[in-house]
Amino acid sequence: MTKKKICVIFGGCSSEYGVSLQSAYSVIKNLKDDRYEKTLIGITQDGRWFLYEGDIERIPSDTWNDGRCRRAVLSPSRDKKGIIVFGNDSKEVSEFIPVDFVFPVLHGINGEDGTVQGMIELAGIPVVGCGMEASIICMDKNLAHILAERAGIKVPKSVTAHKKDAPKDYIDKAKAIGYPQFVKPVKAGSSFGISKVHCEEELIPAIEEAFRFDDHIIFEENISGFEVGCAVFGKKNIKVSPVDEIELFVDWFDYEEKYTQFKSKIHMPARISEDMSEEVRAAARHLYRALGCDSFARVDIFINDENELVFNEINTIPGMTEHSRFPSMVRAMGIEYSDLLDILVDLAEGKEA
Template identity: 45%
Template sequence: MKTILVLFGGCSTEYEVSLQSACAILGHMDARQYAPLPVGITREGQWRYFPGPLFHLETGDWQDQPACVPCTLSLDRGARQLLLSDGRRLPFEAVFPVLHGKNGEDGTVQGLFELTDVPVIGCGTLASALGMDKVRAHLLASQAGVRVPKSAVFSRGADLAAITQAAETLGYPLFIKPVRAGSSFGVSRAAAPDQLPAAVEEAFRHDRELLLEEAVPGFEVGCAVLGSETLTVGAVDEIELSEGFFSYEEKYTLKTSRIHCPARIPAEKAAEIQAVAKRIYRALDCRVFARVDLFLTPAGEIVFNEVNTIPGFTVHSRYPNMMRQAGVDFGDLLHRILQLGVGA
């Protein structure tokens, strides 16, 4: 039996989503093969060993439980131990980071564990950092022969007049995005020049760089990819929007949008999207699992959007649903991910 450190929570804006994903993963791990070692990171960044019941994760009050013990990771290379404040040392074989957004999905945590020679279940440091960085991910996707949106990049402190000129060149409407942020945080859609200054300010609240990006016509599609050497792809899904864009609120409430899985597109186009998703997955050095998001234009053109290296992982999330449509249920999917990660 292998002990897996399941790391959840974190001091990012996607804290609650991480708890929901971790709860689903912990609840579906095969107890005959894996022993979970749950470790939560509080909103303030403190590490806690959490041996408590799953319903505390569901309600979000896990860190208030008396059973939680302050802990830290042994930095001795190859030790693979969790050091508890009460003196205990808990060994483990691999880590499963279930952290969304900054300080978890962006390569920071992956680098920490790779430094100490701990196998990471999921994408490594490089792929995680690239997946969070829209500009560098787009550059690599373009080099791989995939069309990317027209864009312009600016650093904090840039002259607003220069940003305004670039926006005029791209044309309205357009999107203003932080270069590094998750779940559409800091993203705005500007339909006219008077909406640009507030959108720029909001993007710079989340990152030191912003991206002006053309509004690609059509709709968003996604593809789940599983594997390291041999790749398995899930069914392509489609996001139907009635207004606005796929913001953080829309992603988790679906108030004005719907997700169709499989997507309402011809089988040939779905196969083409799956092939492009695999090409991007390889180009960004992804491994174990990730979700590739793209746009499909009215002319049938496939345009790269982004890669989520730790997508939402509840039983109702997009990634497991895509794989379920391809014949891989949640339990089997989790088993395959653990096998791939532990053997990485």
């Protein structure tokens, strides 16, 4: 069997650089060697692209870029689909590596927000994952909520602000939401820049923290209840996993809890009725379509104290470590990680079971 040439991009000019290293390591390790010829591109936090040919064990520890990697870029020309590699002086082209697919395992801005997806689409290379449009929509919390609400799904009450707004406007907008509330960057993931605010005295530090990650922020209503989620994948024949549930023993699911779960627990399946589970799965499928997703994503939804479903977010490149929620959700469907990756590459190729 002829191996498929796949380029995996990791790292990224993003606050979620470290998260990408962990996800990409698992993806690279689980892509079947007898099926794929892998080309690895690492992007440093300051935005430099390198061809990485070393031991993949150095990726999660962030020791991959040891000064010996060659500079590389994705060819934008559709008649030369692949990676242009430069010599040690970074001036002369030393190699061209053809690729059939690009799998961007990037989290946050400059990777999950449609920027890289648009570049890959411009080059005419199939993307493993959602395309540019869905990536843009789902990364923008305000836009995603607007479209979810128009699709008939309840969303938290919210209002946005810009860095150029007058400070008094921030206070007035926050008061309109009420306390407690969340202050978030409009475009960021992994809970970076997010604060739960219980009173006006906590507001300014939360605003300053959110503005560290984006020029647009959102004041969002706190939903009293709990969070559930589903893995969704497919184009026409959409598959939805069983529902999982996040049980919290702390105030909210911040960055530390997402990646350590010291004071939280993930239940698979969720501790909800079968009827409620089917309602969540139907809503996840509906949201996936409504926001333009066409490959794979994790859909997160709140169940409030009145047993109503409230949209939280869609992650178009969810955490992809072997212990992350998305692979665990798919495993509950009887699909192992390496087989999941085959499915995602097949979707990029236009094949669907």
